[in-house]
Amino acid sequence: MEVLYENLEDIFGIFNSDFQFLFDSIRDNGVYNLMGFSFLAITFFVFAGFYFLYKNPYAKFFPDWVLALVISGVLSAIVTFSIARGGLAEYLLDNDPEVVDFANKMVWFYTMMNLGLTVIFGFLISFVLRLKSKVQPHLPF
Numbered sequence: 001m002e003v004l005y006e007n008l009e010d011i012f013g014i015f016n017s018d019f020q021f022l023f024d025s026i027r028d029n030g031v032y033n034l035m036g037f038s039f040l041a042i043t044f045f046v047f048a049g050f051y052f053l054y055k056n057p058y059a060k061f062f063p064d065w066v067l068a069l070v071i072s073g074v075l076s077a078i079v080t081f082s083i084a085r086g087g088l089a090e091y092l093l094d095n096d097p098e099v100v101d102f103a104n105k106m107v108w109f110y111t112m113m114n115l116g117l118t119v120i121f122g123f124l125i126s127f128v129l130r131l132k133s134k135v136q137p138h139l140p141f
Contacts, residue, residue, distance in 0.1 A: 001036030
């Protein structure tokens with residue numbers, strides 16, 4: 001997961017070599033792995049619940065499938081926000097306002113990035129789960 005997040009930091013331009021110690025702290029504390037596992041697990045369990053436990057044979061793309069996507073996105077954003085703030089807690093209380101501002105920016109960046117990754121993974125996992133579902137196979141994805 002570290003490689004994924006480090007590449008996305010470069011792509012979206014959040015990486016700043018002046019604050020290398022923040023990125024090192026996140027990597028060394030395993031925050032990248034926690035954030036990655038959280039968005040994968042939350043999305044998988046929400047969509048598995050939708051495709052296998054939600055017993056509505058007349059479920060539609062909108063609002064049912066979209067609601068599952070929104071629920072997984074909101075849960076993932078909340079958990080990611082908590083994980084990122086925990087990983088950067090010592091820097092959010094720093095005396096240097098530039099460090100605090102950049103750490104807050106990183107927390108929101110990771111939250112929004114995981115929200116986007118959750119939407120993409122939710123869309124992709126729907127193709128797989130739809131094939132095995134006995135209740136929701138009629139949905140487009």
